Amino acid sequence: MFKKILIYFGYTLLFASIAAYLFFSTVLTKEHEAKQVCKSIKVSILDSADNRFVTKDEIIELLKVEGITPNESKLKHINQHFLECILNNRNAIKRTEVSYTREGVLRVDIRQRRPILRIETANGGFYMDETAYIFPLVKTYTSYVPVVSGNVPLTLVQGQRGMAKKNADWAEELKELGLYLYREEFWNSMIEQIYIDEKGILHLTPRIGEQEIIFGHLDNIDYKFKKLYVFYQEVIPAEGWEKYKTIDLQFGNQIVCKKRENKTNNNLNI
Incomplete structure (x- = not known):
């Protein structure tokens, strides 16, 4: 009986430790993201070998128009969905995916229409x-x-x-x-x-x-x-x-x- 109680207590302690770790890591991540500045922008035209309707420079200029510049814009202020909609409205862009890394790199992946x-x-x-x-x-x-x-x-x-x-x-x-x-x-x-x-x-x-x-x-x-x-x-x-x-x-x-x-x-x- 005592052995079962110890096992139960051990599992409870383990799950509590995992939950605490996840909670604090989430809090720290959010704090990090809140302070994180966009350090650079990486634009990938995934099918540039097939067509060249858009260029990386054009996309970066368009992001600047939207107020996004490296070493100035905070990641928490960047609306990824809004940027995707803006870029998808260009004639030859079929799909855009905007994301950012923990290192502060804003990634823009673009697939053109064929x-x-x-x-x-x-x-x-x-x-x-x-x-x-x-x-x-x-x-x-x-x-x-x-x-x-x-x-x-x-x-x-x-x-x-x-x-x-x-x-x-x-x-x-x-x-x-x-x-x-x-x-x-x-x-x-x-x-x-x-x-x-x-x-x-x-x-x-x-x-x-x-x-x-x-x-x-x-x-x-x-x-x-x-x-x-x-x-x-x-x-x-x-x-x-x-x-x-x-x-x-x-x-x-x-x-x-x-x-x-x-x-x-x-x-x-x-």
Whole structure:
């Protein structure tokens, strides 16, 4: 019985000691944080190798505008959530995480939006990212992605950011085309421009050759590109890049080609 009492007392003392340690360490930590000054700012652009829409210097200048400078600002006065909201409001920033270390270093980790298409309209140019989020072009940096122009059925106002409100389904389909081009290395390097005519038909311009690729509507994307790939692998080596003026992918398992010389159609079964 006495042994059980000693064990119980020992456990009680142990838990009390742990609780006291946690309490006093928390108090000391809070006192330390209350006095801690921001000694330095460390900005990390996590995907700077892919895009350079924002720079570390720009972020530090923006923090200065908000009154945050090293060796002056106290960490307890820095509203991390507010800073994240301010930075996330910039065009090309997708997500920001603000934190600080016990040593007084304010950390700002930024991930940029990844454009897959550039859309040119009467109200200016925009990028579309992999989620179909649309944001304005950035003056200091250009991302070289396929350019969409012509009769774009999206109502975009100058400076607009966010998802398309009108014809959202079409925007989603366009995103799928952009993702396909982005993920497929061959087509990512091949397709340069996408023009939309008055009937909503897509016309693709390749970087190599002077053919007009009539893609049709935004359906059967994978199948159409597979047909076109077979054409490039089997027909172009035999006929050359300059023989055909147009390559039409709209007709089932056929590719309809128009020659330059006599405007004669060739129907190729793929």
